[in-house]
Amino acid sequence: MLNRDYVNELIHNDDAFTFLRYDRSSPAFWELKKKEVLAMIRQLGCPTLFSTLSAAETKWADLIVILTQVLENKVITVEEAANMSYEKKCDLIKQDPVTCVRYFERRLNVYGKYYRLLVVHFDTMN
Template sequence: MSNKRRFNRNEYLFYALCIVEYFRAKSSVSVSCRMRQGHGEHTPQGLVDNMHLTMRNIRSSASYWQKCCSELIAMVRRLGPPTWFLTFSCNYLNWTDMIKALIIADGRDIVDAEHLTFSERLLLVQRHPVVVARQFTLRANALMRFLKRNQVCLGIPTEDWYRVESRLSAHISIC
């Protein structure tokens, strides 16, 4: 992203996400409308019936989650139930390196990250959601690399599935 602060504000981020999702949906619907239904005729009912196929690429749509669920169920049917199911949450208020990254993003000098009050930490997290998401993604990727390379920890992985989500706070589910 840019180093200009206006592009790091929540309002801009949600606006940009809305625009990206709008163009993804528009592109998917455009492709669906150009597809031939039946004997080369475009019927409104045929377009509506195939709409769930085009919405599979739009995050947070019902078709997207149905596709993800189907992929996971197919993996379980093929390989059996998972040996491990792990969930890790982002402890963004207590991770020292996260707080230091947030202080740097805020443009301040790192004085003593451990002695910030709860409200100061919370304000930093609210001001810089991109930094929080980026730091958590780096940790999640490092965890996945560790689990795949370290065969002593959980055994030799044959398949893996993981999803990084953000509901109230970022978390990763691994099986």
């Protein structure tokens, strides 16, 4: 059973706090993880954030809507574009590579904006 002296000793020695170090919702768990990350940074150096990007024109329903509107003068919904056959999407993409490149550039610029915000956020943490 827990007696008052034992509980007071746990609190005094901070053992009550470390008891929960394996419970993900406890401050002790996150304190342990913070120490592990700081130890890794001391041993390995600062981490590098990188990303690999590639165009996925056939997966972008918005682009297919634009291509259909430009090439076939038809207005379709995003759902119709998503359900369009792969071959039809490829034909649209082949017919107008300039629009595809401009659309990819626009998506890349939006990604770059969010990436720069992320970098600024991490720079202010120092």
